[in-house]
Each structure stands twice: as structure tokens, then as C-alpha cells.
């Protein structure tokens with residue numbers, strides 16, 4: 001509790017310092033003065049978390065709200081000189097995020113922001129959020145998926161493939177949209193690779209595909225190691241999100257045996273239909289007493 005209070009006090013102190021260092025000669029004039037020329041911007045805050053919750057949570061009175069993000073504005077308010085006011089929308093990377101982190105650095109979901117993939121590549125809070133007139137959660141686009149895909153074109157191509165996680169925009173006619181990117185990623189940073197919002201990639205997969213985590217009598221070694229050895233996360237033109245088609249997938253590791261390697265005759269049971277899976281159907285592991293070769 002004390003720690004929370006100290007954090008809050010620190011955050012406020014930082015807010016005051018950064019606001020005053022940016023425009024040393026300027027003083028605060030209050031939101032009413034700003035609204036005199038920017039009524040639309042003041043209105044756009046009304047229904048949002050900032051409009052409603054700032055005072056309750058951070059002790060910032062509504063009449064100070066503008067200047068917590070834009071810096072003290074008395075010089076700018078004289079004649080609207082844009083050089084005398086800070087606009088996070090035009091600032092770059094870290095500088096823009098600073099205006100937000102003054103209040104948001106203590107949030108648990110952003111513990112790993114500093115140096116994370118987005119921060120490290122010069123993206124900022126305002127790459128994704130729009131404070132004035134954003135949608136739910138102040139996102140810049142209508143939906144989260146649309147937001148992420150606006151930069152990540154490769155993933156956009158993947159989720160249109162034959163096998164995929166149900167990620168396409170929920171407004172699309174296919175009725176997809178049961179998941180979003182943040183079902184698996186934390187765009188604000190994470191302690192694991194690729195912004196995965198779990199201890200590891202496998203742990204993330206187990207959250208929904210729990211049965212794959214269960215202990216089995218006969219394990220298939222690569223499964224507990226890394227699901228990504230055989231699956232791609234977003235989409236694939238092979239069945240079941242597989243990175244390579246069966247039997248080639250299996251043969252990439254099993255080359256020494258008798259029936260499973262070499263060039264298979266085109267009509268061979270080992271190559272056609274479900275190929276290897278026709279007999280080795282328990283590819284994630286088997287619980288059957290005689291399932292040693294994953295066949296039941």
C-alpha cells in the first residue's frame with residue numbers, strides 16, 4: 001500500500017517536472033482556457049476514461065487535464081503558436097510515450113514496455129492509441145485486429161489462409177473474430193519472446209488447448225519442447241496450421257527408419273491419404289498401454 005502511494009507520488013512529481021521543463025517560461029492556464037479555442041478536443045475527452053477517471057484515480061482535476069499531457073500552455077494560449085505547446089501526436093517514440101508514462105508506468109500490463117519490441121523500434125503509445133476520439137480502449141482503429149494488421153502485413157496474409165486461428169475482423173461476414181491478437185500477445189511488452197503474454201509459447205498454447213499439456217504414457221519428444229516446431233501460429237496453407245505437409249513434416253526428423261524414409265512410391269500407404277497419421281494418429285502422445293509408436 002505504502003509502495004503504491006509512493007509510486008503515485010513519484011508519478012505526479014515526474015509529471016510536474018516534465019511539464020515544467022518542456023516549456024520553462026509557461027504556466028498552467030487550465031482546461032477552460034484551452035477549451036475556448038479547442039472545444040472539440042475538450043468534448044472528445046468527455047466520455048472517455050481520461051475524462052471520467054483522472055480525478056478519482058490520479059487526483060488530477062479536470063481543469064488541469066489538458067496540460068498534464070500537453071505541458072503548461074500559457075504562452076501557446078496567447079495566440080496559438082504551435083511551437084509553444086507539446087503535441088504527443090507529432091513527437092517521436094520515447095518522447096511521446098513519456099507524456100503517457102507519467103501516469104501509466106505503474107500499470108502491471110506495461111511492466112515490460114521499456115526496450116520491448118515496439119518501444120525499441122521507435123513506436124510509442126500514440127502509434128496505437130488515440131486520446132481524442134479513439135474507439136474502445138482509445139484504439140486508433142475500429143478493432144484491435146485492424147490496428148495490428150495496419151503495420152503487420154505478413155500476418156494479414158497468414159490469417160486469410162486455409163487453416164488459421166479465428167482472427168479475422170469480427171465485423172466480417174465469416175463471423176470470425178472470437179480471438180484477437182492480444183489473446184496471445186501483449187503489445188506493451190512481455191518477459192518472453194515475441195511479446196507472448198505467457199511464460200513461454202507452449203504455456204500460451206496450453207491456455208486454450210489444455211489437453212495437449214496433460215502428461216501421457218508415451219510422449220512425442222518435440223511436442224512438449226515447442227509447438228512451433230510443427231505449427232505456425234497465425235495461418236498456413238497446410239491442414240491444422242502445419243508448417244510443412246505430412247509426410248514431409250515427419251520425414252524431416254525421421255529419416256533412418258525402415259518404412260518412413262526414402263522416396264515413397266506415389267501410391268504407398270505411407271504417402272497417401274493421411275500418410276503417417278493413418279497409423280500414427282496420436283502425434284501429440286499416446287496414453288494407450290501399447291501406444292509406444294503413437295499409433296493409438
Ligand code: HEC
Nearest residue numbers: 033034037066067070073076077078079080082085086087
Ligand atoms: C487563442 C486560441 C488558443 C488557445 C487558448 C489554445 N490554443 Fe491550442 N492551438 C490554437 C491554434 C490556432 C493552433 C494551431 C491550429 C490547430 O492545430 O488547430 C493550436 C494548436 C494546438 C495543438 C497542436 C500543436 C501542433 O504542434 O500541432 C495543441 C496540442 C494545442 N493547441 C493544445 C492547447 C492546449 C493544451 C491549450 C490550453 C493550455 C491550448 N491549446 C490553448 C489556438 C489556441
Ligand code: HEC
Nearest residue numbers: 031034035038041042050065066069088089126130131132
Ligand atoms: C491523456 C493525454 C491528453 C489529454 C488529457 C489531452 N490531450 Fe490533447 N492530445 C493528446 C494526444 C496523444 C494527441 C495526439 C492525437 C490524438 O491522440 O488524438 C493530442 C492532440 C491534441 C491536439 C492537436 C489535434 C490534432 O488534430 O493534431 C489538440 C488541439 C489538443 N490535443 C488539445 C487538447 C485539449 C484542449 C485538452 C484538454 C481539454 C487535451 N488536448 C487533453 C493527449 C492528450
Ligand code: HEC
Nearest residue numbers: 049053054057058060068088099100102103125129137138
Ligand atoms: C494524468 C494522468 C494520465 C496521463 C498523463 C495519461 N493517462 Fe491514460 N489514463 C489515466 C487514468 C486515471 C485512466 C483510467 C484508468 C482506470 O480506469 O483504471 C487512464 C486510462 C487510459 C486508457 C484506458 C482507456 C479505457 O477506455 O479503459 C488508455 C488506453 C490510456 N489511458 C492511454 C493513455 C495514453 C496513450 C496517454 C498518453 C498520450 C495517457 N493515457 C496519458 C491517466 C492518465
Ligand code: HEC
Nearest residue numbers: 097100101104109113118123124125127128137144182187
Ligand atoms: C502496438 C500497439 C500498442 C501500443 C504501442 C500501446 N498500446 Fe496500449 N493497448 C493496445 C491494445 C490492443 C490494448 C487493448 C488490449 C490489451 O489490453 O492488451 C491496449 C490497452 C491499453 C490500456 C487499457 C488496458 C490496460 O492494459 O490497462 C492502457 C491504459 C494502455 N493500453 C496504455 C498504453 C500506454 C501508456 C502505452 C505506451 C507506453 C501503450 N498503451 C502502447 C495497444 C497498444
Ligand code: HEC
Nearest residue numbers: 117118121123127128147148151181182185187193194195
Ligand atoms: C505503427 C505500427 C505498428 C502497429 C500498429 C503494431 N505494431 Fe507490432 N511491431 C511494429 C514494429 C516496427 C515492430 C518491430 C519489428 C519489426 O521491425 O517488424 C513490431 C513487432 C511486433 C512483434 C514481434 C516482436 C518480436 O519480439 O520480434 C509482435 C509480436 C507484434 N509487433 C505484435 C503487434 C500486435 C499484437 C499489435 C496490435 C495490438 C501490433 N504489433 C501493432 C509496428 C507496429
Ligand code: HEC
Nearest residue numbers: 145148149152155165167179180181183184194201228233
Ligand atoms: C494463437 C496465438 C497467437 C495469436 C492469436 C496471434 N499470434 Fe502472433 N505470434 C504467436 C506466436 C507463438 C509467435 C512466435 C512464432 C515463432 O516464434 O515462431 C507470433 C509471432 C508474431 C509476430 C512476429 C513474427 C516474426 O516472424 O517474428 C508478429 C508480428 C505477430 N505475431 C503479430 C500478430 C498479430 C498482428 C496478431 C493478430 C492479427 C497475432 N500475432 C495473433 C502467436 C499468436
Ligand code: HEC
Nearest residue numbers: 163164165179183184204205207208227231233239240241
Ligand atoms: C485464446 C485461445 C487459443 C490460444 C491461446 C491458442 N489457440 Fe489454437 N485454437 C483456438 C481456437 C478457438 C481454434 C479454432 C477451433 C475451431 O475452429 O474449432 C484453434 C485451432 C487450432 C488448431 C487447428 C487449426 C485447424 O485448422 O483446424 C491448431 C493446430 C492450434 N489451434 C494450435 C495452437 C498453437 C500451436 C497455439 C500456441 C501458439 C494455440 N493454438 C493457441 C484457440 C486458441
Ligand code: HEC
Nearest residue numbers: 202205206209212222223224226227229230231240277283
Ligand atoms: C511433431 C509435430 C507436432 C508438434 C510438435 C505439435 N503438433 Fe499439433 N499437430 C500435429 C499434427 C501432424 C496435427 C494433425 C493431426 C491430425 O490431423 O490427426 C496436429 C494437430 C493439432 C491440433 C488440432 C487437432 C487436435 O489434435 O486438436 C491442435 C489444437 C494442435 N495440434 C495443438 C498443438 C499444440 C498446442 C502443440 C504444442 C504443445 C502441438 N500441437 C505440437 C503435429 C504436431
Ligand code: HEC
Nearest residue numbers: 220221222229246249250252253276277280283292293294
Ligand atoms: C522435430 C523433429 C520431429 C518431427 C517433426 C517429428 N518427430 Fe517423431 N519423434 C521425434 C523424436 C526426437 C522422437 C523420439 C525418438 C526416440 O526416442 O528415439 C520421436 C518419436 C516418434 C515416434 C515413436 C518412435 C519411437 O521409437 O519411440 C513415432 C511413431 C513418431 N515420432 C512419428 C512421427 C510422425 C508421424 C511425425 C509427423 C506427424 C513426426 N514423428 C514428426 C522427432 C520428431
Ligand code: HEC
Nearest residue numbers: 247250251254257258260261269270275276278279280293
Ligand atoms: C501402415 C501403417 C503405418 C504407416 C502409414 C506409417 N507407419 Fe510408422 N510404424 C508403423 C508400425 C506398425 C510401427 C511399429 C513397428 C515397426 O517398427 O515397424 C511403426 C514405427 C515407426 C517408428 C518407430 C521407429 C521404427 O522404425 O520402428 C517411426 C519413427 C515411424 N513409424 C514413423 C513413421 C513415419 C514418419 C511415417 C510416414 C512417412 C510412418 N511411420 C507411416 C506403422 C505405420
